[in-house]
Amino acid sequence: MDTVIYRDDSDFQESAPPYGDAMNSEASNVEILTRVELDLAFASEKLLNLEMLVMEIARRATDFEPPTFEDESISSETAESAFELDILYGILDAEVKELVNLISSLQADIRGIEHRVYEEESGGKVKAKLDAATMTLKQMQELIADIRNESAKFEKAIQFIHETEGVGSENGHLPYQTGMQTEDQHRNVLHMLEQSIASELDLEKKLSDSKSVIEDLKLKLHHQEKEIYFLEESTETVSGRMFEAENASELLFGTSKELANRLNTMQFHISAQKCREDDLKSKLEQSLTKLSFLENSPEKVEEDSNKAGAEVISLQYRLQELEKQLNESNSQLQSAMESEETSQEEKNALHSELSTLENTIKNLKGDVSRAECRAQNAEIRCMQLTQANIELNEELSALKSEKSDKANLLEKKLKESNTQLEHAKAAVDAIVEQQGMLKSTMSDMENMIEDLKGKVSKAESRAGSAESKCTLLTDTNLELSEELAFVRGRVENLENLLHEANHAKVSTAKDIGIRTKIITDLVRKLALERERLHLQVQLGVWTPAACQSFCRPPPVMDGEPYENLDHGEAHDFWMCSQGSNLTLPTKNILYAGFIEKSPDASAKILWESCST
Secondary structure, X not given: OHHHHHHHHHHHHHHOOOHHHHHHOOOOHHHHHHHHHHHHHHHHHHHHHHHHHHHHHHHHHHHOOOOOOOOOOOOHHHHHHHHHHHHHHHHHHHHHHHHHHHHHHHHHHHHHHHHHHHHHXXXXXXXXXXXXXXXXXXXXXXXXXHHHHHHHHHHHHHHHHHHHHHHHHHHOOOOHHHHHHHXXXXXXXXXXXXXXXXXXXXXXXXXXXXXXXXHHXXXXXXHHHHHHHHHHHHHHHHHHHHHHHHHHHHHHHHHHHHHHHHHHHHHHHHHHHHHHHHHHHHHHHHHHHHHHHOOOOHHHHHHHHHHHXXXXXXXXXXXXXXXXXXXHHHHHHHHHHHHHHHHHHHHHHHHHHHHHHHHHHHHHHHHHHHHHHHXXXXXXXXXXXXXXXXXXHHHHHHHOOXXXXXXXXXXXXXXXXXXXXXXXXXXXXXXXHHHHHHHHHHHHHHHHHXXXXXXXXXXXXXHHHXXXXXXHHHHHHHHHHHHHHHHHHHHHHHHHHHHHHHHHHHHHXXXXXXXXXXXXXXXXXXXXXXXXXHHHHHHOOOOHHHHHHHHOXXXXXXXXXXXXXXXXXXXXXXXXXXXXXXXXXXXXXXXXXXXXHOOOOHHHHHHHHHHO
16 A cells, blocks of 8 residues: 555656756746645645544554563454554555655745746735645644654554564464464455555545546636636627717718708708799899880880899809809719718628627627536535535544544644635635626627617618619619710721721722723823824825735734745734834844835835834
């Protein structure tokens, strides 16, 4: 049992990092304090178990009567009780040493934390917790001193056990039967010790489970406090936004009222001006009738005309003023439309804020349900603590008859448990108060949301009227856009037609240029032919055979030989080729052949006259 408990404590201490490692790993003061508080709780529970063990040893020591050495034999019951006392005393001594080591390590940790707190100059909560821890350690040291003083009283019986073992081994006085009984008793005692070790291990497991549960509860309480703090901040921010939204809605409502009043006044002024225009028109008609009746009197006519001109000028001035007022009313209408758009945007913002508020209310309801569950768990924990207190009271009443010192210790423990229970009850009351506050805030938020919904409905009705006007404007804009699209299509078609007409114009211009060139060439050729014919007519060398040869086609093509031609054929061919497009070398060849074939000089004269 000694070795098992020592290993468990060593594992617990190894699982918790020392102060130096905590400083190296930059652990916070809160984590170190929670570790120290858990170690203190473990040490206090262990000290309570040791006190119960001391009470059991004291009871057995008072019942144990050490026999004298004059007796020839020692009974098995005395030997068994002496052996149990020896084992229990050894367990007590080992547990006390282990507890002393744990307290010394806790003192070292507390000193390190105090040094760190003084260096960092943190808040007073940590210092108060450290002072409470030092006070509890001092009380534990005092209780350990009392346990050691009481355990010193048991040394007589234990010394007698060791002496009897030495005498029995020296004299061999004990019989074989007592040895067998002692072996059976040893087995029974070992079996009992195993059972006690198993029960103690179960208790230690339960204790570790309870510690883990306590840590979880502390963490949950810490997280709950943080959540409550954040919820309070969120409620404050939401309430601020709600007040801002209310102020904005009131301002918008006031501006909308002012705009409506301005529109009403403008409409009233416009109607009054229309009535004035009608009156002036009627006056003009009357003046015209008077003019028709007073045509005979020119002076009156002039006066009336002057009056009518003055009235017309005043009417024109009034019409200009009316146009200005109409322009101003249009600008005011545009500003009203813009203000309605801004009110629509603000309404959308209010809708989004309402949705966020509804989500926050749902979250608050979930937090309230969780807080209620935690409160129920805390109440169950309080019930368990009350039952534990009742059991402790029963044990205290049972132990008061034995010793007053132990009763005082138990009373102290009972007071501590009562204080813990009061703290738990206070925590439960605080949670209940927080729940009430949350419920009240939720009810206030719901009322605010209802008011905002009413305002939003009013804003929606106004926005609906504005939307109807906007729909009319959008319809007109759509019609205008359709007309614009149609006109743009017509313009594009006309541009395409114009482009095609320009292209056709260019092509026709090119054709006309080509034809004009052809016509000019033909005209030039006709002129040349006319001049040639005119010269021939003047010279009088034309004969019927020449005319026939002139009308014939040429006998040969350009570039062919002309040696076999006679005079008449060469002459005729030359006359036909004057109007063709023969080259200069071909003409020279024709001239040479013509001269060679001609019998008289008249051909040369004709050639020269034609060539010139």
